[in-house]
Every structure is written in structure tokens, then in C-alpha cells.
Amino acid sequence: MDYVQAIVDGLLFGAVYALIGIGFTLIFGVMNKINMAYAAASFAGAYVSLGIAQVVGLSGDFGLPPFVMFLVSAVAGGVFAYIVYLICFRFTPDHYELASLMATIGTLLMVDEMVVQATNGEPQNYPEVLQGIFDNPMLEFSEEFAIRGDLLTLFIVAVIATLGLLWVLFRTKLGLATRAVAQQRMAAQLCGIRVDRTNATTFVIAGVLGGLAGAMIGAVVGTLLQSLVVIPLTIKGLIVTVIGGLGSIPGAIVGGLMVGAFENVFLAIRGVTERDMYVMLLLFVFLAFRPQGLFGRVAVRD
Amino acid sequence: MLEVNDIVTAYGKIEALKGVSLSVPEGQITVLLGPNGAGKTTTLMSVAGLLKPKRGSVTFEGQDITGRQPGTIVQRGIALVPENRLVFPDMNVHDNLKTGAYVRNDNEIESDIESIYERFPRLKERYHQHAGTLSGGEQQMLAVARALMARPKLMLMDEPSLGLAPMIVEEIFRIIHDLNQEGTSIFLVEQNANMALKIAHQFYLLEQGLVTFSGTPGDMDENEVIQRAYLGTTA
Numbered sequence: 001m002d003y004v005q006a007i008v009d010g011l012l013f014g015a016v017y018a019l020i021g022i023g024f025t026l027i028f029g030v031m032n033k034i035n036m037a038y039a040a041a042s043f044a045g046a047y048v049s050l051g052i053a054q055v056v057g058l059s060g061d062f063g064l065p066p067f068v069m070f071l072v073s074a075v076a077g078g079v080f081a082y083i084v085y086l087i088c089f090r091f092t093p094d095h096y097e098l099a100s101l102m103a104t105i106g107t108l109l110m111v112d113e114m115v116v117q118a119t120n121g122e123p124q125n126y127p128e129v130l131q132g133i134f135d136n137p138m139l140e141f142s143e144e145f146a147i148r149g150d151l152l153t154l155f156i157v158a159v160i161a162t163l164g165l166l167w168v169l170f171r172t173k174l175g176l177a178t179r180a181v182a183q184q185r186m187a188a189q190l191c192g193i194r195v196d197r198t199n200a201t202t203f204v205i206a207g208v209l210g211g212l213a214g215a216m217i218g219a220v221v222g223t224l225l226q227s228l229v230v231i232p233l234t235i236k237g238l239i240v241t242v243i244g245g246l247g248s249i250p251g252a253i254v255g256g257l258m259v260g261a262f263e264n265v266f267l268a269i270r271g272v273t274e275r276d277m278y279v280m281l282l283l284f285v286f287l288a289f290r291p292q293g294l295f296g297r298v299a300v301r302d
Numbered sequence: 303m304l305e306v307n308d309i310v311t312a313y314g315k316i317e318a319l320k321g322v323s324l325s326v327p328e329g330q331i332t333v334l335l336g337p338n339g340a341g342k343t344t345t346l347m348s349v350a351g352l353l354k355p356k357r358g359s360v361t362f363e364g365q366d367i368t369g370r371q372p373g374t375i376v377q378r379g380i381a382l383v384p385e386n387r388l389v390f391p392d393m394n395v396h397d398n399l400k401t402g403a404y405v406r407n408d409n410e411i412e413s414d415i416e417s418i419y420e421r422f423p424r425l426k427e428r429y430h431q432h433a434g435t436l437s438g439g440e441q442q443m444l445a446v447a448r449a450l451m452a453r454p455k456l457m458l459m460d461e462p463s464l465g466l467a468p469m470i471v472e473e474i475f476r477i478i479h480d481l482n483q484e485g486t487s488i489f490l491v492e493q494n495a496n497m498a499l500k501i502a503h504q505f506y507l508l509e510q511g512l513v514t515f516s517g518t519p520g521d522m523d524e525n526e527v528i529q530r531a532y533l534g535t536t537a
């Protein structure tokens with residue numbers, strides 16, 4: 001049993017949890033509402049890209065470069081997130097938070113069912129497009145410890161996506177509007193910012209990140225199985241967000257890596273069937289002793 | 303310049319404004335006084351487009367702006383400095399000012415920020431600091447500065463002296479006076495009737511959603527104004 005290996009693999013894979021956590025937190029930050037259907041953008045993106053790969057036939061010794069899969073998944077994630085926004089937020093009463101929450105849960109279950117129908121509940125092979133970019137294993141330090149090339153690629157892509165997001169948030173007018181709405185909605189309106197449009201673009205951005213994460217999960221794991229992605233990803237996204245602190249992007253990053261490392265260590269010790277139990281335990285520990293999360297503050301909003 | 307005609311604005315079924323009419327002439331300072339809950343904030347929100355009157359109209363420079371989007375109204379030249387300042391707490395001062403210029407597309411935004419810094423040296427010293435860490439007085443100045451970034455012809459100000467130390471209040475009123483001297487029309491909501499009447503050209507008294515008096519500062523005994531601005535008319 002090599003803990004270092006488990007932790008490093010987990011930290012690298014945790015980058016996708018960080019992406020999903022960022023999406024969750026972004027939506028919460030801007031709307032102050034929970035989107036339970038958020039992770040659905042992830043696996044919707046993954047399944048759509050897989051579907052297209054199966055039709056075009058790029059699985060196996062695929063001819064198209066891997067970034068096409070990611071691109072398709074990211075775009076599909078963005079489109080799907082926008083649909084969720086319309087169904088669950090745009091046309092539900094603004095002041096009645098339970099309405100949008102219930103709508104997102106309903107959407108999650110509906111998408112879950114659609115995936116079951118489309119795949120008969122069977123696992124689908126996902127082309128392992130992340131392999132081959134680096135040697136695999138990439139760096140072999142000893143018999144016991146090596147860095148996997150596909151995980152390293154995943155990590156680098158996630159870092160680039162996060163930097164891209166930060167660039168949008170802190171260097172563009174769209175980002176300025178997003179931060180303004182998140183921090184002081186009424187003042188943002190007074191400055192002429194359209195809150196509904198900002199909400200919609202935030203959903204799309206979060207969906208793109210989620211779609212990207214979904215494709216990378218598929219590529220690293222090598223298969224997509226509805227019962228292993230739909231609910232687990234949703235729960236993990238929530239846990240990452242709670243651990244990091246609702247609304248905090250640095251929190252989501254740290255939380256994502258932490259959950260990745262933590263679950264991988266318990267995977268190594270206790271096996272895949274028990275792994276998520278311990279992740280849940282981590283959540284309870286945080287809720288009990290640090291409910292505002294690592295980077296959150298004790299909530300004071302308008 | 304601004305004409306409010308018989309507007310009724312409601313929260314749900316409760317009508318906060320029951321037919322308010324008033325006018326704000328160009329180049330002047332118009333003050334709106336009234337006790338808590340009279341509807342002063344509701345009036346400003348109805349002008350700025352955050353609330354839609356269910357009856358009546360608002361016209362600005364002869365054009366109907368009733369129920370328009372807030373962005374359209376800022377673009378036409380009306381900026382609101384909201385009650386409680388409402389700065390963007392986790393943004394630095396500079397970004398707060400940039401957000402104030404959100405509706406502008408010209409290339410003079412940075413030079414406008416420079417002139418804001420000349421007018422408010424305290425903001426310049428703190429340009430990289432998060433607005434949430436500023437003192438109350440500094441936040442109020444930032445809120446005024448942010449509104450100025452839209453280059454308004456008319457500034458709506460909602461209780462800018464609220465919760466500030468007397469010295470800071472004086473400074474805020476001096477700024478309002480200066481802005482007016484430079485040509486910005488002002489529509490000021492205040493509870494501090496004393497100070498407000500010193501700089502007002504004309505004032506309105508709002509009680510329970512209705513305008514109950516309008517005139518110039520000499521028109522009503524000051525004690526009565528203050529009495530009614532704080533407590534309302536005791537029936």
C-alpha cells in the first residue's frame with residue numbers, strides 16, 4: 001500500500017472535482033441559489049461527446065485529436081446548463097428559492113432517467129483520449145511511485161481552464177458584471193447590468209467547465225456508467241463546494257483537490273464500495289466544525 | 303428636467319406610493335423629506351427603474367422613461383446613489399468605479415477615474431483596497447463616485463448622511479453642493495432635514511406615500527419641517 005501514490009493520483013484527479021466545484025460555487029455566488037442539476041451538465045457533456053464519437057467513429061484508434069471530444073463535451077455542457085437555467089431559474093419565481101431547488105432536483109432525476117434509457121443502464125466505453133499525450137507512466141520514480149501521464153494531462157487541462165475562467169472574471173467586462181451581480185445585486189442593476197443576462201452567462205460558463213470535467217472523467221476512467229457518475233458527481237460537487245466555502249473559487253479548487261486525494265486514499269484502504277462513505281464523513285466533519293468551509297465567511301449578505 | 307406624475311408603486315398588494323407627483327428642475331438641488339416608511343426610497347427606485355410604477359408616469363428631459371430598464375435610465379443620464387451605499391465589497395475601489403461606468407463605451411473612463419481620484423483623494427489612497435474594508439464615510443464617497451462614473455445629468459441620492467459622523471456628513475453635503483455648482487442636478491432624499499434644507503433650492507415632504515407639502519426652504523417653519531420629516535403629521 002503506497003499512500004504517496006494514492007494521494008498524488010487523487011490530487012491530480014481532484015482537478016476535475018475542482019472544476020465541478022467551481023461551477024457550483026460560481027452559480028451559487030451569482031444567484032445565491034443551489035443548482036442541483038449542475039453536475040448533470042458534466043455527464044450530459046460526456047455522454048453527448050461519447051455519442052458523437054460513436055457516430056463519427058473516433059473511438060478505438062480514433063483519427064480526430066482528443067481536444068475535439070473535449071470541445072464537444074464543453075459545448076454540450078454549456079448548452080445543457082443554459083437549458084437548466086431556463087427551465088429551473090428563469091421561469092421560476094425569484095423570491096421562492098424552493099421552486100428552483102426542486103426544479104433542479106427534478107431535472108437531475110430526469111436526465112438520470114434519460115441516460116438510463118439511452119444506455120440501458122450499461123457501462124459505455126469512453127475513448128481514453130488523454131493517453132498518449134505523455135508517456136504512460138510519465139515519470140517513474142520507483143517501483144511504487146509513478147505519475148500517470150493521463151492524470152497529468154487532465155490536471156494541466158484543468159489548470160488552463162481555471163486560469164481561463166479567472167481571466168474572464170478579472171480581466172473582462174463580462175467578468176466585472178459577474179462579480180458585481182454576485183456581490184451586490186441591486187447596485188449592479190443600478191450600474192446598468194442586466195442581472196438575468198449575467199445569470200444566464202454564468203450558467204453557460206459553469207456548464208462549459210462541467211462539460212470539460214465530464215469528458216476528462218470519461219477519458220481517465222475509460223467508461224461511463226450512469227450509476228457511478230450521475231448522483232456521485234452531484235454529491236461530490238456539493239461536498240467540494242461546502243468544504244471550500246459556498247461562493248469561493250479558491251475554496252472550490254482546494255476543496256476539489258482535497259476530496260480527490262481523500263477519496264483516493266480511502267479507495268486504496270477500503271475499496272471502491274466504501275470510498276464515498278468516507279467522503280460523506282468528511283462532509284459531516286466540515287458541517288459540524290467549520291460550516292462556512294475553508295474560505296467561506298459567516299454569511300452576511302444584503 | 304424630471305417629472306413624476308401621479309405614480310402608484312406597490313409591493314405586492316401594499317401601495318407604498320399612492321399617487322406621488324413632483325418635479326425636479328434642472329440645475330437645482332431638490333430635497334425629499336419624510337419620516338421612516340414614507341416611501342422616499344420607493345420613489346427613487348421608481349425613477350431609477352428598479353421598481354415599476356403600476357400607474358402614473360416618469361418623464362426625463364421630456365421623454366417617457368416609465369418602467370424602462372435601469373440600464374436605459376442610467377444611459378439617459380440619471381444615476382442613483384442607493385441607501386446604505388451598497389458598494390461592491392469584495393472588489394477594489396478601482397473596479398467599483400469601473401462598474402459605475404458599465405453602460406459607457408467611450409475611451410475616457412480611465413481619465414474620468416483619475417479626475418474622481420482628484421476630487422476624492424481618500425479613494426486614490428485606497429484604490430487597490432476592497433471596498434468592504436473602507437470606513438462608512440469612505441464607502442459613501444465611493445458610492446457617490448461610482449454614480450458619477452456614469453456621467454449623470456441628474457443624481458438621485460438616498461440618505462447619504464445615514465450613520466455617518468457629523469464631520470463626514472458636512473463633507474458629504476459640501477460634495478453635493480459642489481457637484482450642483484458644477485452643473486449636476488440633484489434629487490436628495492434625507493432624514494437630516496436641518497442640513498438638507500441648508501443646500502436645498504426647493505423641497506418636498508412625503509408622508510405615507512403622498513406628497514403633503516412642497517415649497518422652498520423659507521416657506522415652512524423649520525421646526526415644523528423637522529417635526530414632520532421625523533415623525534410625520536400626528537393626526
Ligand SMILES: Nc1ncnc2c1ncn2[C@@H]1O[C@H](COP(=O)(O)OP(=O)(O)OP(=O)(O)O)[C@@H](O)[C@H]1O
Nearest residue numbers: 313316318336337338339340341342343344345385
Ligand atoms: N421590499 C419591500 N417589500 C414590502 N414592503 C416594502 C418593501 N420595501 C419597502 N416597503 C414598504 O413600503 C413603504 C415605504 O418604504 P420606503 O423604503 O420607500 O420608505 P422610506 O421613506 O425610504 O423609509 P426610510 O426612511 O426608513 O428609508 C414602507 O411601509 C415599507 O414597509
Ligand SMILES: [Mg+2]
Nearest residue numbers: 342343344385
Ligand atoms: Mg429609505
